[in-house]
Structure formats: C-alpha cells, structure tokens
Amino acid sequence: MSEEGSTESQSKTWNLAPNTEYRFELDPGTSLAIKLASGTAEVFGSELAEGKIYTFASECKAAIFTWNGCTIEVIGSPSTEYVSDETPMFAFANLALIFEQMRIQAWLEQQDPKPDLPPSGIENLPPGPPRVLVLGPENYGKTTACKILTNYAVRTEAGWNPMLVNLDTSEGGWTVPGTISACPVDTPIPTYSPANPLGSSATSAPTALSSSALLPLVYWYGHPDPRKKVVLMERLIRNLGESIDQRFESDPKCRASGLFIDTSSGFSLSSAGEKHRLVKACIDAFHVNVIVVIGHEKLNMEMQKLPAVEQSNILVLKIPKSGGVVEIDQAYRDRIIDYQLRFYFYGSNLVLPPTVSASSLGGEALVDLSLAPHSLVISFDDITIYRIGEETMAPSSALPIGSQRTITETQPTLIDPGQPGSGLLNAVLALLAFPAEGAEHYDEEVLDRDVSGFIVITELDIPNRKLTILAPSPGTLTARTALVGSFEWRE
Numbered sequence: 001m002s003e004e005g006s007t008e009s010q011s012k013t014w015n016l017a018p019n020t021e022y023r024f025e026l027d028p029g030t031s032l033a034i035k036l037a038s039g040t041a042e043v044f045g046s047e048l049a050e051g052k053i054y055t056f057a058s059e060c061k062a063a064i065f066t067w068n069g070c071t072i073e074v075i076g077s078p079s080t081e082y083v084s085d086e087t088p089m090f091a092f093a094n095l096a097l098i099f100e101q102m103r104i105q106a107w108l109e110q111q112d113p114k115p116d117l118p119p120s121g122i123e124n125l126p127p128g129p130p131r132v133l134v135l136g137p138e139n140y141g142k143t144t145a146c147k148i149l150t151n152y153a154v155r156t157e158a159g160w161n162p163m164l165v166n167l168d169t170s171e172g173g174w175t176v177p178g179t180i181s182a183c184p185v186d187t188p189i190p191t192y193s194p195a196n197p198l199g200s201s202a203t204s205a206p207t208a209l210s211s212s213a214l215l216p217l218v219y220w221y222g223h224p225d226p227r228k229k230v231v232l233m234e235r236l237i238r239n240l241g242e243s244i245d246q247r248f249e250s251d252p253k254c255r256a257s258g259l260f261i262d263t264s265s266g267f268s269l270s271s272a273g274e275k276h277r278l279v280k281a282c283i284d285a286f287h288v289n290v291i292v293v294i295g296h297e298k299l300n301m302e303m304q305k306l307p308a309v310e311q312s313n314i315l316v317l318k319i320p321k322s323g324g325v326v327e328i329d330q331a332y333r334d335r336i337i338d339y340q341l342r343f344y345f346y347g348s349n350l351v352l353p354p355t356v357s358a359s360s361l362g363g364e365a366l367v368d369l370s371l372a373p374h375s376l377v378i379s380f381d382d383i384t385i386y387r388i389g390e391e392t393m394a395p396s397s398a399l400p401i402g403s404q405r406t407i408t409e410t411q412p413t414l415i416d417p418g419q420p421g422s423g424l425l426n427a428v429l430a431l432l433a434f435p436a437e438g439a440e441h442y443d444e445e446v447l448d449r450d451v452s453g454f455i456v457i458t459e460l461d462i463p464n465r466k467l468t469i470l471a472p473s474p475g476t477l478t479a480r481t482a483l484v485g486s487f488e489w490r491e
C-alpha cells in the first residue's frame with residue numbers, strides 16, 4: 001500500500017473571474033483538496049461538481065479554469081499557486097467546435113440512407129471524423145491538450161466516445177511507461193495524479209473496477225525515447241492503427257467520434273536523414289487529417305511543408321502554448337515513472353485532510369484503491385523472455401573480422417536468465433497476450449502481440465534457476481512469453 005502524502009488542513013478561498021485559472025504545483029509527499037463552492041469550473045476540460053471535493057497528489061501540477069467565474073476553497077499548501085488570466089482556452093474551444101462539426105458530418109455520412117447534409121458552416125474542413133495528431137516540443141502541454149479536446153468531445157450531448165491514443169512512451173497513460181496504447185473514452189478524464197494521467201484503467205485492478213475504468217489496448221515498446229528503435233516504433237504504430245481500424249468497424253459511433261493522438265517530443269524532433277519519420281508513420285496508421293502544433297512556429301512550417309501532409313490535404317493548426325505548462329526536469333520524470341509503476345502494482349491510498357470526508361469527494365479520485373500484488377517463485381523454464389533488438393550484444397568491434405551483425409532493430413533475442421549480466425533483476429516485463437497460452441509460435445510473432453499485464457523480477461537465483469516475480473494477480477505464469485525493455489523497478 002503506498003501513501004500519497006499528508007495534507008495540512010489550512011483552507012483558502014479564491015474568487016476566480018471569468019476566463020481565468022487557478023494554477024498549482026504540489027511538492028513530493030503532499031496532497032491538496034479543492035472544493036467548488038459556487039459557479040462553474042473545470043480541470044483540463046473535466047467539469048467539477050459544485051459542493052464536491054477533488055483531491056490531487058503525487059506532485060500533481062494542474063489548473064482549475066472557469067468560463068463564467070467561480071469560488072473555490074483550497075485545503076492544503078501547494079508549493080506554487082497563482083491565478084492567471086492568460087490561457088489558451090478560447091483556442092481549445094474553437095478547435096472543439098471545428099472537431100464537433102467534423103464529427104456531425106462524419107456521423108451523418110455514415111447513415112444509410114444518407115440524409116441531406118447541412119452545410120458545415122466552416123470552410124475547407126478535411127472529410128471524415130477528426131483524426132488529430134498533437135505535436136510539440138518537450139513540456140509544451142501536448143498531453144493536456146489531448147485531455148482537454150477529448151473531454152470537450154465527451155461532454156457534448158451527442159454522447160461521442162473518441163479514441164485516445166497514447167504514443168508517449170516516457171509515461172504510461174493508462175498503464176506503465178514504455179507502452180503505446182489506445183482506448184475509447186466516454187466519460188471525462190479526471191486529473192488528480194501524474195500516476196495515472198489519463199484516468200484509471202482496469203488493467204491494474206481487476207478486482208476493484210470503478211464504473212468508468214477503461215480497458216486500453218496496449219503494445220510494449222520498452223524505452224522512453226521513440227527514436228531509440230524507430231523501426232520497432234513504426235511497426236507498433238502500424239499494429240495499433242490496424243487494431244483501431246477493426247474497433248471502428250464494429251463501433252460506428254466511436255469511428256465518427258474520431259481520435260486524438262498524444263505524442264512525446266521525440267515525434268516532433270527531426271533527426272538527420274529521417275525527417276519526421278514517426279509523424280509519417282502516424283499519418284499512415286491512424287489516417288490523420290488534422291495536425292495540431294502547440295506553440296512552435298518552425299515545427300508548424302515544417303508540418304505544412306511535409307510532403308505526406310501536402311499530399312493528403314491534412315489541416316495543420318497551431319495553437320498557443322499555455323503559460324501554465326510546467327517545465328519538468330529529468331528527476332521529476334523519473335519519479336513519475338516510479339509513481340506509475342507503483343500505482344499499477346499497489347494502487348494508492350490518499351491521505352485526506354482531517355476536515356474532508358470520503359463521502360464529500362467528487363470525480364474519480366482514488367482515495368482507497370489499495371491493491372495487493374503477489375510475490376511468486378517460478379522456474380527459469382516457466383517463462384520465455386525476449387528482448388527486442390541488439391542492446392545486450394557484444395559491440396560490432398568484438399565480432400570476428402569480416403563478419404557482419406545480422407540482428408536487426410526488430411529482431412527478438414531470447415534472454416537466458418542464467419547468463420550473468422542478463423539485465424533481468426528489477427526489470428519490468430510485459431506479458432504478451434497469445435490467444436492460446438503455451439502454444440508454439442515464431443519468434444517474430446512477439447513483435448505484433450498486444451500486452452495482457454506486467455510483472456517485475458525482484459530476485460534472480462541463478463544456482464537454483466528460480467525467479468521471484470512481483471505480479472498483480474496470483475495466476476500461473478507457466479508457458480508465458482514476456483518482453484523486457486529498459487524500465488526498472490526502484491524500491
């Protein structure tokens with residue numbers, strides 16, 4: 001059980017004028033409670049209910065925005081707090097309007113017989129539902145933009161359920177870091193902790209599902225930087241795109257709702273000879289028809305001129321960067337990875353201020369989602385572990401003269417846990433979802449399988465050929481196949 005800090009109980013009231021936001025940042029080990037006393041307010045597009053209390057923890061940095069003015073009561077002591085009247089929320093509202101038009105048109109187009117279509121009212125919109133790729137440098141608010149736009153879509157009366165795609169492998173989205181994932185969203189995504197930036201998923205808590213727990217489709221990449229293994233990343237993006245297409249075939253409402261793709265800054269950086277290769281992969285796999293560039297003129301121009309963008313008539317829109325987006329450093333990023341891994345296995349137990357009772361809480365704050373992971377001892381022979389690519393291999397200079405390395409970036413290499421330096425101790429492993437567990441499969445197939453869960457190797461007993469595993473549930477791991485990357489469990 002992990003504790004998410006203590007909250008001091010002093011309370012402060014803030015009166016927010018229309019179109020302003022209260023921004024706050026929390027220190028490690030502290031938490032904050034905010035009550036909407038009157039008026040209307042939202043956190044990154046997710047509305048707050050009047051009179052309810054919302055909690056924030058794990059060094060959360062966020063803002064309470066109001067369109068019409070409100071009064072909030074803040075219980076606790078954030079390390080930074082201020083009100084700003086300079087926000088990009090009008091730009092987001094305009095984007096939301098454009099995307100709503102595209103959804104309505106796409107939905108009507110899908111009907112049989114097709115009704116007479118009313119004019120969209122907005123000129124030169126690309127055809128089809130909004131399939132939006134969000135790009136920008138590091139710490140520009142890409143994840144926040146995706147959240148706001150998704151939340152504005154699900155809040156309309158039409159009942160849209162857009163697909164949210166997380167390609168930021170430096171953070172886990174709904175699961176652990178190192179993954180890419182997608183999930184249809186039909187209720188607003190709350191913000192309360194960077195341990196689960198896109199809301200809680202069902203994958204970590206099969207016995208404690210909240211009504212809005214999401215079931216994302218997940219593929220394992222294994223590293224924070226998408227440029228580390230570009231060919232592998234392209235292949236996973238293609239796989240995810242195909243899975244989403246299949247989902248859209250069986251769910252026309254989801255198809256018309258469109259999708260939002262969150263990326264890491266690695267997608268926006270052009271490296272020599274491979275200019276915007278991952279952007280092109282996204283355009284192809286997700287049939288992107290809108291690119292939203294956050295606050296970066298040069299990237300905006302590069303996108304307008306990208307042949308793949310010109311050929312497909314993709315609409316490129318630039319929106320300003322919010323002054324509220326926090327510059328986060330590597331140490332904080334490392335702590336977020338730890339929070340996300342810990343949340344996957346242990347859940348969280350938030351300490352409430354003395355004056356706050358659990359019954360007064362609103363939204364989806366996980367006050368007491370304590371999970372009990374299991375420690376299992378298994379034999380080396382029970383599990384097959386692969387690493388993708390060549391990182392544990394001898395350097396090319398150590399190969400015999402004249403011989404060439406034949407292993408490619410996407411070649412699965414079988415790992416022997418008995419080999420010293422296997423890199424398995426404390427490694428995070430993704431368990432693959434093979435339809436028939438234990439059935440024979442080709443090595444290559446491990447590249448294209450989605451993930452059913454995660455485990456950590458906590459002890460390696462080479463003499464007795466045993467592994468001690470931390471697993472979210474007690475089930476057997478016999479004949480399972482797993483992938484290892486570069487993420488480690490830190491106590």
Ligand SMILES: Nc1ncnc2c1ncn2[C@@H]1O[C@H](COP(=O)(O)OP(=O)(O)OP(=O)(O)O)[C@@H](O)[C@H]1O
Nearest residue numbers: 023061062063138139140141142143144324325326
């Ligand atoms: N208006 C705001 N007020 C306060 N905090 C904010 C605001 N907008 C974003 N943040 C916070 O700033 C941090 C960075 O934002 P975000 O994760 O959206 O950026 P990003 O561009 O996706 O980052 P990355 O480079 O890691 O992909 C997050 O903790 C987010 O909650």
